[in-house]
Amino acid sequence: MIKNTWCIYFSPSGTTKKTVNQIAAGIQKEWQECDLLAQREPMPELGPDDLLIAGAPVFAGRIPSPCAERLRGVRGDKTPAIIAAVYGNRDYDDALLELQELLEGQGFRVIAAAAAIAQHSIFPDVAAGRPDEEDLRQLQNFAGKCAKLLESLPQPGRPSVKGHAPYRAPAPVPLKPSADRSCTRCGACAKICPTGAIDPRYPQETDKERCISCTACIAACPQHARAFRGPAYKIAKAGFVKKFSARKEPEFFLL
Ligand SMILES: Cc1cc2nc3c(=O)[nH]c(=O)nc-3n(C[C@H](O)[C@H](O)[C@H](O)COP(=O)(O)O)c2cc1C
Structure with missing residues (x-):
């Protein structure tokens, strides 16, 4: 029991x-x-x-x-x-x-x-x-x-x-989320970040060394201001979708 x-x-x-x-x-x-x-x-x-x-x-x-x-x-x-x-x-x-x-x-x-x-x-x-x-x-x-x-x-x-x-060595993920202009500096992202990669005073910036790209900040942002962005992300995304879309x-x- x-x-x-x-x-x-x-x-x-x-x-x-x-x-x-x-x-x-x-x-x-x-x-x-x-x-x-x-x-x-x-x-x-x-x-x-x-x-x-x-x-x-x-x-x-x-x-x-x-x-x-x-x-x-x-x-x-x-x-x-x-x-x-x-x-x-x-x-x-x-x-x-x-x-x-x-x-x-x-x-x-x-x-x-x-x-x-x-x-x-x-x-x-x-x-x-x-x-x-x-x-x-x-x-x-x-x-x-x-x-x-x-x-x-x-x-x-x-x-x-x-x-x-x-175990396989954990490869660092180079893609990091960033905030756009809709960020209101509410600090929700800094509060949830498990590695302290976001300074609550400057939440639009992300410490790329500390960030593990976990996406907690994206999920926590009430303004939907945080996301993966930029040409490198777009290229990586296209390749990844092509390679790994078959259902497992x-x-x-x-x-
Ligand atoms: C940094 C990072 C690395 C990931 N690496 C892998 C991976 O090696 N293999 C895989 O199939 N999915 C990978 N994923 C996808 C996650 O395992 C998957 O989206 C998971 O459902 C996330 O869990 P959560 O919703 O509880 O955060 C990765 C996601 C992130 C953010």
Whole structure:
């Protein structure tokens, strides 16, 4: 019998949250949320009778570094965990394995894993509108299997997910969002930015060294002033859409 279910996610453009919540809704009626983008301290400690459902977006084939850093503050005690790596229809490379191994190191027992597809947050024409109805149906079906598995724990073993260690080196993304003249300097972008790349006094400027292009600032801007812009973006977008538009399906791994 599970005492408390926790949904913990890092979700700059909202699709990882949606994915994690869909899994949770197929298992429990209620759960607690920990949004790693907003919440910095204190991180929850989970016990053996709790359940963790953790989600991370895939950035350059890896978990975004602020997400990994913040997850290292979450502790389990042989706590069962279901994990999801959410990616924009290119590939998830080593991100799911990285998430699994990170949480195992934090005291969690990963019993099931999903590599789910979502609209690409830099190139939204790719996998536009996903997770869609079919994705949500598949996630619900996966959640049903997880619920059954939770009834029959403990069981030996761990799900064998795709990925290789050492993980691929995270390639920096050269495209950075900027603000146009509709910026009112409200500071919402600076407040949400996980790397401190936006100075609240000059929110129209972005520190390109610090920015990880996560898109949290784009999603948070009430004026829709922030976006990826410029000729380099347009060229990259055309190439990316051409190469990665063929629909991929989610993958699921269970004990
Ligand atoms: C900086 C950055 C790097 C990304 N790298 C990848 C990638 O390697 N493979 C992929 O398929 N999608 C990639 N994506 C797309 C995201 O994984 C995808 O849009 C995800 O749904 C974003 O999650 P969120 O909505 O919770 O922010 C990347 C997105 C960003 C912002």
